[in-house]
Amino acid sequence: xxxxxxxxxxxxxxxxxxxxxxxxxxxxxxxxxxxxxxxxxxxxxxxxxxxxxxxxxxxxxxxxxxxxxxxxxxxxxxxxxxxxxxxxxxxxxxxxxxxxxxxxxxxxxxxxxxxx
Amino acid sequence: xxxxxxxxxxxxxxxxxxxxxxxxxxxxxxxxxxxxxxxxxxxxxxxxxxxxxxxxxxxxxxxxxxxxxxxxxxxxxxxxxxxxxxxxxxxxxxxxxxxxxxxxxxxxxxxxx
Numbered sequence: 001x002x003x004x005x006x007x008x009x010x011x012x013x014x015x016x017x018x019x020x021x022x023x024x025x026x027x028x029x030x031x032x033x034x035x036x037x038x039x040x041x042x043x044x045x046x047x048x049x050x051x052x053x054x055x056x057x058x059x060x061x062x063x064x065x066x067x068x069x070x071x072x073x074x075x076x077x078x079x080x081x082x083x084x085x086x087x088x089x090x091x092x093x094x095x096x097x098x099x100x101x102x103x104x105x106x107x108x109x110x111x112x113x114x115x116x
Numbered sequence: 117x118x119x120x121x122x123x124x125x126x127x128x129x130x131x132x133x134x135x136x137x138x139x140x141x142x143x144x145x146x147x148x149x150x151x152x153x154x155x156x157x158x159x160x161x162x163x164x165x166x167x168x169x170x171x172x173x174x175x176x177x178x179x180x181x182x183x184x185x186x187x188x189x190x191x192x193x194x195x196x197x198x199x200x201x202x203x204x205x206x207x208x209x210x211x212x213x214x215x216x217x218x219x220x221x222x223x224x225x226x227x228x229x
Contacts, residue, residue: 107159
């Protein structure tokens with residue numbers, strides 16, 4: 001299947017700082033990427049849908065000013081957690097969906113964010 | 117919007133037994149139903165999927181069945197092995213590139229040898 005990478009895989013930061021997470025589709029172009037958050041022993045919760053060249057669409061309850069999403073190209077989307085707090089500590093996972101009739105959605109390996 | 121329910125939340129089986137995980141969905145417009153396996157600290161891996169024009173799909177020890185009328189689909193794993201131990205998620209969506217998947221809450225499968 002297609003490959004989606006994320007960087008960094010793990011980050012520890014101090015409260016109040018901002019953290020940027022990159023998501024790349026390595027062997028296909030993705031006009032749309034998705035960002036999910038997963039707390040321990042819970043399911044993946046969709047945060048936002050990232051569209052190349054336009055503003056992201058955020059799910060209800062997700063603060064767009066706190067979780068800044070930029071989809072600069074067909075292979076790169078970034079999520080910036082601004083002014084991070086301990087409650088933002090979570091596993092952040094991006095995905096990209098192949099277009100056309102196949103439509104499989106491929107996930108990155110995730111980024112473990114710990115805010116001290 | 118779409119809502120996906122998944123059962124059971126945990127499942128323990130002996131090596132060699134079969135495991136069945138069931139999901140229901142609410143939106144009759146959904147037509148794409150993938151299953152993902154997630155190991156600890158990793159992203160989900162697609163293991164099998166099914167579309168609404170198909171009732172059953174099989175890939176070696178893994179099979180998925182879909183009942184569109186009842187709006188439920190199931191994952192079947194036969195001859196389970198310890199390496200099958202993981203969290204399994206079902207999902208549903210409309211099969212279009214810009215459409216996000218909605219996930220069930222997951223099933224923790226433990227296969228003991």
